[in-house]
Amino acid sequence: MTDVNLGAAASAPDGLLDAFWAYETALMANDLAELDRLFAAGDDTLRGDAGGILYGHDAISTFRKGRGGALKRTIVSVVVREIDEDAAVVVAVTAPVTGGRGQQTQLWRRIDGDWAVEVAHVSLPAPAVNATVWRTVGTPLVAGAEAPELASQTVAVKDLFDVAGFAVGAGVPAYLAEAPLATAHAPAVAALLATGADIAGIARTDEFAYSIAGRNPHYGTPPNGAVVGGIPGGSSSGPASAVALGQASIGLGTDTGGSLRVPASYQGLWGLRTTHGAVSVEGLLPLAPSFDTVGWLTRDAWVMRAAATASLDLSRQVLPPSARFAVAGALTAQSTAGVSSAFEAAIETLAADGLIDDLADVDLGHIDDLFETFRVVQAAEAWATHGEWIVAHPGALGDDIAARFAWASTISAEAEARARVALAAARLSIEDALDGRTLLLPAASSVAPSATASPETIESTRASTLRLTCIAGLTGRPGLSVPALTVDGAPVGLCVVAPRYGDLGAVITGAKFHSALVPQAD
Amino acid sequence: MTDVNLGAAASAPDGLLDAFWAYETALMANDLAELDRLFAAGDDTLRGDAGGILYGHDAISTFRKGRGGALKRTIVSVVVREIDEDAAVVVAVTAPVTGGRGQQTQLWRRIDGDWAVEVAHVSLPAPAVNATVWRTVGTPLVAGAEAPELASQTVAVKDLFDVAGFAVGAGVPAYLAEAPLATAHAPAVAALLATGADIAGIARTDEFAYSIAGRNPHYGTPPNGAVVGGIPGGSSSGPASAVALGQASIGLGTDTGGSLRVPASYQGLWGLRTTHGAVSVEGLLPLAPSFDTVGWLTRDAWVMRAAATASLDLSRQVLPPSARFAVAGALTAQSTAGVSSAFEAAIETLAADGLIDDLADVDLGHIDDLFETFRVVQAAEAWATHGEWIVAHPGALGDDIAARFAWASTISAEAEARARVALAAARLSIEDALDGRTLLLPAASSVAPSATASPETIESTRASTLRLTCIAGLTGRPGLSVPALTVDGAPVGLCVVAPRYGDLGAVITGAKFHSALVPQAD
Structure with a gap:
């Protein structure tokens, strides 16, 4: 027939x-x-x-x-x-x-x-929209102003930011069902619109952004645009996949413990976590306010620079002291052998090219203790932010994130107080060790794990990666993942952790490093 | 490298x-x-x-x-x-x-x-959304009620209907820019939601729905899901392509002069124009109220039946007198040779199968005069509806539709009055000739023309097709395009024009015809 x-x-x-x-x-x-x-x-x-x-x-x-x-x-x-x-x-x-x-x-x-x-x-025929990546898409959803800086750029907004006329869903259907419509854009959204970018749509996040994996039990796992079958990285998973797939040019996301740098690293994107406090978190659903930051994901360095310039208070920006860098051997050692050697080879190349002429290997303190301090304060704040809602909505979260919040709920006031003292001390000691230097480290401890990896593998990868990424969280420093490393063909970011308010300096430095490390296409 | x-x-x-x-x-x-x-x-x-x-x-x-x-x-x-x-x-x-x-x-x-x-x-990598087909898409955009009839069905709403929280754009960017947000769903939208369907999104239309081609100079031409490189048919072009491409299961559209039946015919879909007045036009941007009707596009007969059942006042529905049919040779002759012979062969098959046992060849009057009556009243009403806005917004429309409205603006009150008298007479004479029969005719005069066809070809196709489709408009009858014919591999609809309020009867009849004419897949 x-x-x-x-x-x-x-x-x-x-x-x-x-x-x-x-x-x-x-x-x-x-x-x-x-x-x-x-x-x-x-x-x-x-x-x-x-x-x-x-x-x-x-x-x-x-x-x-x-x-x-x-x-x-x-x-x-x-x-x-x-x-x-x-x-x-x-x-x-x-x-x-x-x-x-x-x-x-x-x-x-x-x-x-x-x-x-x-x-x-x-x-196969394309769906109307990839529902693992996006919640709502328009052509555009919100049109940008007539302005040249970001004209023709399109933004995937993580489902944590207010977009006027839409509710915030935070990756949790039961939360979305009750959420009010925003009456104004979050300032981070408005800044991009004001400089000419269109809002393409609202993109997925891990539940309440409390993960770096990029998996969501309600909407599915967005595809990794660079690693076939790999997890996308999260929690800014939807914006990252949208940018990697060419469905948007800017991902607007947040980074509390690595939620921009990890998906950038896993998908070969530029990903900037800005200095804590440098971009307004108004109109943003918080996770852990002591660490929550706003930032972007892009395919191109110049788009990152334009997005950052549009959104940061330039009068507060400082350029990092030129060419004073640090690595921390104990941090780098958290990575897989492949990532460590790719990172070390990159540092050697940058030194040989004269882009790093003053490099110190610094001791930031006991890594496990630093991470524990970070995660206890983060968890206490996450529970303070969402605990009441979670208690009132049993079964609303998937097992993984429900378990994480359940653990967060057990943190005593005394444990939290101790961790906050340790946090203040850690900030001082890390900055003292860095002495104004820009810290370089891998953006993630490994390439993107397979989406079918065992829970143990995903968890151990998470534990190692958070030890790397928490340094920026602890210090409030900006962190830029530069798509400059590869391990067996899969991308890994080179992370540039500049002094506070050195966001644009990090982008400038990262662009120089990228040019030196990545052979340019013809 | x-x-x-x-x-x-x-x-x-x-x-x-x-x-x-x-x-x-x-x-x-x-x-x-x-x-x-x-x-x-x-x-x-x-x-x-x-x-x-x-x-x-x-x-x-x-x-x-x-x-x-x-x-x-x-x-x-x-x-x-x-x-x-x-x-x-x-x-x-x-x-x-x-x-x-x-x-x-x-x-x-x-x-x-x-x-x-x-x-x-x-x-190639898929875009976030095909902007020629859709304006806005959600996952879903509006969730349907918990109801079994249309559970798991998804609706592409033509950009003429109110969807609460969104403006109506009508295929014209300048119109969209000024349009207020709807505060309630149009009843035709609400009826589908109430029976369990989700609204997937808002889909494209020809400018102010005043065309049957499916081309839009602002947003591009949606792809024809059945004919490579063919125009999609309009003006319900976006809903039709969305359904043909598998991006929605129901297209909610309108049909004034053929805007559901033509895209259905061109893309191998079921397309029902309902009885004039049978489905509320509240919350619908009008074109020509004497002819505007609401209806649907689907891939499956049962989904069409469910959508119609959900939306029609069943107490007013009549079943057509069984097996009393008519053809009009002068109408069929408006079609290409390929379409005519496919149509005539189908009628023979249906007769041989015993599905048509009483068939009359009727004379509906002078076809050109009937069409002229239709198009003058349509144009006068279209200008009454949109003329003021168009005059206030020079350059807002593409050349083709601007020219059509310019012609509409020249119709004198006297010419309009004469045409309305002729319309009343035509209704009587056509119904007299049909004597309660269901009229069968090709849903379009040809298969979908190529998107690169000359303006002359597109225009002559339009003129022939409107002569076929205007009969339902003139009489207020429902018209169902059944995806039962093919010419050189391209689909053409068999149109079932039942007596007024015979909408569901037409769907039942069409499904029987379809089973007889189309070999079922295994």
């Missing part, structure tokens, strides 16, 4: 169409063994879709095991282009039951007598 | 990579002659992307001429899978300058010594 176009050859190689239909039957039945059999063994086999390309039979097999079956569909038409009696390309138009049309292009080869797919390229 | 993965073969066929890079250079330079040379001659060559597959070297060449160059990009990685010394598949990951990643899979063959592409499959 399906139209088969055989072209001038007027025939298909013997057995090919049987194999093609066997594959289709197995796909619809999610017969994993049969699908494995019908994809060629070995590392030369590949399969690509909108999420990226998987290389090798086993990676494809693992992907199939995880997805729980393909979208149900019918085949509308089939084209066979015979190359020889043992090779052909088959192009099929598919009709998913959910509407629209897809395309599937396969290179079939007969290997030891059996037909198998060696190359597959699968396209 | 670009990573080239040659797999186990460890080499690429001689000259292949040079041809690949020559193609890339030509693509970036939009060197049409070189691109033509590097695609294999003849009908076996094909190229597919999200818009569908183009078959044959010449169709691909014509497409390239019309697009004005490809999106600028760099190549991130290249995989070559050699088949023999004269054939290889090349898979490239592309990085468009606008962000995200694409994939391009090509079958290259050496023909008479020269390498050329025989099969190409191109994927």
